[in-house]
Amino acid sequence: MPAPAEASLQTHPWQRWGWVMGGVWLVFLAFPVAGVVDSGESRPRVVAGVALFVLFAAVYIHGFRTMARSASDAEVVRSGVTHLVALVLICVVIHLLVGPASVGGGPYLVALAMFVLPMWAAVSLTAAVVLTTVVVTAFSDALTDTWYLPGIVLLVAVVTGVVRAIERRSILHDELAAELTVSAERDRLARDVHDVIGHTLTAMSLKADVAERLVVTDPERARREIAEVGVLSRQALAEVRAAVGGIRSARLDDEIASAERVLASAGIAADMPTDLTVVDPRHRVVLAWVLREAVTNVVRHSEASVCRVALGPSSLTVEDDGRGPSGLREGNGLRGVRERVDAAGGVLRVLDASPGTRLVVTL
Incomplete structure (x- = not known):
């Protein structure tokens, strides 16, 4: 996930409201919530389980919003890991209260991990979530209702991984474009300064040589040549300033x-x-x-x-x-x-x- 600067947040709606796109997928938490309601557990456990899923959704959204407002990559990772740990703990508590419905949070853990963790860590977490989902559903009565969840987790991992790769490539492209712009400007400045200085210094050197030869035989012309050297030096200074400012041209x-x-x-x-x-x-x-x-x-x-x-x-x-x-x-x-x-x-x-x-x- 990119780490936009504060100024960018004021100009890019995606970075202000991107969390809404992440939140849209929370509608699928309705399925594990329905599983909690139909779990046959006592009413207090059911109420607690539903409340924990609501808390899960709130932490998930808060994580995306906080990361979007982070000012650096380090802050994005730190915020993402903090929220990821909180979500894992919530899933553990849900499992202790109402059983296998907790695996419904797996796809969201993977999606968040793919955006904030190094790729090796995100893949490791994905494998752990898939394994946990398989084990939990295999040793429960809900196997026939949740057999597809490992596939969903893998699908989420692939999709978010592709999005991450595209996002990173876009960032790299922008960085390379910025470097090329700086390099092109540096080359332009080098050419302009070389052309200005080289040409004018050559003329100044020639006029200084002429003045030196004429200082005894033709003092008046020697003075004119020296005066022109002064004019050329001021002209060169003005042209260098114009070149540095990017406004130097040639007629x-x-x-x-x-x-x-x-x-x-x-x-x-x-x-x-x-x-x-x-x-x-x-x-x-x-x-x-x-x-x-x-x-x-x-x-x-x-x-x-x-x-x-x-x-x-x-x-x-x-x-x-x-x-x-x-x-x-x-x-x-x-x-x-x-x-x-x-x-x-x-x-x-x-x-x-x-x-x-x-x-x-x-x-």
């Missing part, structure tokens, strides 16, 4: 402009598309992320002098004239690109352009 026109600036800072001639309307709006965000990482890789690893970018309705091509893909290792950046493309149902190919490398993404 294709912004990434085209950023790519031109980064390539220029690295001394790489840029051949960029000017008409972005050819790109399907549904694919622009993914292609913008891919462009950002692809250009960062060109600047970092290609040793190229020219970088060309081409766009299609659902495709992006980034080509350089550098050292080519031979020996290229798929690091976090390219791996992140592949994950984004795969998630969008696309294909990423890294080809030898002789000379240079051609990265092609098709969505």
Whole structure:
């Protein structure tokens, strides 16, 4: 039986009123109660027997209600075992008073045990109840009226066992779904932060190098480069905050402009598309992320002098004239690109352009 939190009890009627479904089956206690009335025992014993069956039903319902309001699995088990022991004791007293009618409580003991005890313990209790039922009915005059009870107990055990298995599988499914959600969010955050930091730090490093070279020969331009480093650092901080908050996105026109600036800072001639309307709006965000990482890789690893970018309705091509893909290792950046493309149902190919490398993404 699940252990819902208090907040869940206010929103899930099943956890508030599920005990009613358990209580419906108490109508079948009418048969052992009728057996008590027809037992031929003295009136006080009959009255006591009927009263004990009423108490049995009350404890059974109270057990389900208490377990539904438990805040942890441990509380569910503790409450269930307590009520189970009480029910067993009531059955023993009923047997001492009026005889074999007590076995009518067996199916309810098994049903409760299947929900609260470990499976081995629940199966052991089921076997004990079946054996007790067989022995009690075999040595009584009620054998012809109660021969079916062991079968009923086994049927209840099977049905509640199946319900328990389905319930546990549902809980496991929910836990796995939650873990997958957390894992997917962690991967998204890692990709976004890597793309933001990798691209911006590359641009900052290039501008810092330019400023260092020009600090003597062209101080004014060096100051401009240093000022741009400050702008980039603040931009990176804002983008990281947005990525952590889950609201970071990429705009294709912004990434085209950023790519031109980064390539220029690295001394790489840029051949960029000017008409972005050819790109399907549904694919622009993914292609913008891919462009950002692809250009960062060109600047970092290609040793190229020219970088060309081409766009299609659902495709992006980034080509350089550098050292080519031979020996290229798929690091976090390219791996992140592949994950984004795969998630969008696309294909990423890294080809030898002789000379240079051609990265092609098709969505």
